[in-house]
Amino acid sequence: SGMSKEERILDWVKQHAVVGDPQSVVDAMDVYSRQKEWSMHVGDIKGVIVDKVMEEVKPQILLELGTYCGYSAVRMAHLLPPGGHLFTIEFNESFATIAQQVIEVAGLRDKISILKGPSQEIIPQLKKKYEINSVDMVFLDHWKSRYLPDTKLLEENGIIRKGTVLLADNVICPGAPDFLEYVRNSKRYECTTYPVENIRVNDALEKAVFLG
Ligand SMILES: O=C(c1ccccc1)c1ccc(O)c(O)c1[N+](=O)[O-]
Ligand SMILES: [Mg+2]
Numbered sequence: 001s002g003m004s005k006e007e008r009i010l011d012w013v014k015q016h017a018v019v020g021d022p023q024s025v026v027d028a029m030d031v032y033s034r035q036k037e038w039s040m041h042v043g044d045i046k047g048v049i050v051d052k053v054m055e056e057v058k059p060q061i062l063l064e065l066g067t068y069c070g071y072s073a074v075r076m077a078h079l080l081p082p083g084g085h086l087f088t089i090e091f092n093e094s095f096a097t098i099a100q101q102v103i104e105v106a107g108l109r110d111k112i113s114i115l116k117g118p119s120q121e122i123i124p125q126l127k128k129k130y131e132i133n134s135v136d137m138v139f140l141d142h143w144k145s146r147y148l149p150d151t152k153l154l155e156e157n158g159i160i161r162k163g164t165v166l167l168a169d170n171v172i173c174p175g176a177p178d179f180l181e182y183v184r185n186s187k188r189y190e191c192t193t194y195p196v197e198n199i200r201v202n203d204a205l206e207k208a209v210f211l212g
Contacts, residue, residue, distance in 0.1 A: 005037055006098040009069050012036070013105055020107035022078035029071045029102075038200065041071030042141060042169050049194045049205050050139070050167065054079040057165050059136035063126075064088035065119050065150060066142030070099030070106075072169075076139065077103075077111040086112045087130060089119045091142070119146060123153045134161040140168040140179075147179035155188075155210075162212030171206040183208040 003011070009032055016028040026047070033039040042050060050072065058081045067073055067090035077086045090096040096116045103112050115122050115130065119142060126132040138154065140147050147168055154160045171180050172195070183189040189208040196203050 004094065005039070006069050006095060008032075008037065009039060010098045010101055013102055017105050019105055022074050022106040022108060025102060025106040026071065026075050026078075029069070039069070039071075041068055042075070043071075043198075045198055046169065046196050046203065046205060047072075047075055049196070050075060051079060053137070053165065053167050053207060057137045058084075059165075060084050061132060061135045062086045062137045062139070063132075063135040063159070064139045064141065065146070066090065066140070067099045067114055068095050068141075070102035070112075072139060072141060073099065073112050073114075074103060074106045074108060077108045078106070080111055084111065087115055087126070087132065087135075088112060089115045089117070089122050089142070091116075091118050119150050120153060123150060123159060124157050126159055127157065132159065135159055135164060137165045137167065140166060140176075141170070144170060144174050144176040144179075147176040148182055151179060151182070160210045162210065164210045166206075166208040166210065168206045168208070170203055172204045173201045180206060188212070 012032045013025055013028050018024040030044045054076055067088040073086055073088045096114050100114055103109055184191050188211050192207045194205040
């Protein structure tokens with residue numbers, strides 16, 4: 001049956017990245033996506049916005065929803081302040097297996113924990129099972145229809161606190177209209193939109209700061 005697309009991406013990373021060098025892993029995945037097969041990671045253009053928010057927030061505890069092959073996990077974990085940690089939730093077992101190996105190549109196994117399973121099951125377990133009190137930043141990049149219900153779960157389970165920054169990919173394409181409407185109209189969030197006229201599609205990232 002041949003290799004999956006994600007296995008091809010991992011193979012490319014193994015052949016083109018430098019072990020222990022997160023930037024070379026990010027660069028290799030960007031080259032593969034541009035020159036071989038478009039892949040749904042946040043990518044180099046939107047990635048600059050992610051980097052900027054990481055430098056602003058300097059999160060100690062960062063939660064990612066949607067690991068895929070680990071591109072944004074590597075890109076963000078590389079920018080974590082000393083002692084910082086990234087927990088990333090991935091529902092798809094084969095994606096999680098690929099991501100773990102990509103993270104190994106980057107040399108970031110100690111900074112990243114992949115939590116396998118559906119976000120709606122894992123979020124309520126974060127406090128007790130993973131000893132997470134609250135998170136400083138959340139990067140939403142999983143199923144777009146899960147952005148709003150999972151944001152409400154994060155609120156209800158006390159995982160986000162006053163000042164926690166939500167950063168959501170794809171709020172225009174494929175789009176997360178219910179999430180956008182919720183955070184933009186809620187008095188409990190301060191929102192900023194980062195539009196990107198990308199090479200393929202127009203999209204935007206939304207930053208929503210929880211006000212508690
Ligand atoms: O949903 C898709 C999608 C839909 C159809 C075909 C391919 C991908 C997608 C597209 C761009 C993204 O940045 C992204 O995070 C996703 N995703 O699946 O989470
Ligand atoms: Mg995305």
